[in-house]
Amino acid sequence: MKQADRSAATIAAILASARKLFRAEGYEAVTIDQIADDAGCRKGAVYHHFASKQAIFETVLDDLQAGLAAGLVRPVERAFGARSAPMMARSIQAYLEGANHPDVRQILLIDGPVVLGWKRFREIDDRHFAGMVRAGVSILMNDAAPDSVIDAATRLVLGAIMEAAVVCSTAPDPAKAASGYRRPFELMLSGFALAGKTPAPR
DSSP states (O other): HHHHHHHHHHHHHHHHHHHHHHHHHHHTTTTTHHHHHHHSSSSHHHHHHHHHHHHHHHHHHEEEEHHHHHHHHHHHHHHHHHHHHHHHHHHHHHHHHHHHHHTTTTIIIIIHHHHHHHHHHHHHHHHHHHHHHHHHHHHHHTTOOOOHHHHHHHHHHHHHHHHHHHHHHHHSHHHHHHHHHHHHHHHHHHHHHHHHOOOOOO
């Protein structure tokens, strides 16, 4: 095995172990020693690839967000094609359910904002989802609104999605809670669609 392949295999093992441990025990309870032991490598090997436990956590969280975004591509494309607020609201519900899956919730919604801070957490979230949401808002508004309005509406939707995701994470039944947000998001998005059909005030 080439050195590059060995390094890739070690990194993959470290991240898989870290994700499992962070999910089960929470960030604060997990140590680098635990991650190294679970991954079957030396502690020095972990530090060779990652500067800190927080760096490992950020990579794990980024991978989780990338996976959620990839899973939404087809539903979102269908929603965009239909130019439909109800379909986009269903896509948001799918995100809320995915973000609150037992394999994801602890890392993404409970530890993520605390460990990384809201600024860095939102930067990662934006990288995966801001473009998707902005495209949807623009389509609903028939591309007629100024960029400043579309940008502001995008921030409102992203903020509402994150707030709903965090609230769902503390609910006894997160999936049921997520379903309860579909109609409110549909109403919000329908408002943007209606605005796209109404001439802007002079």
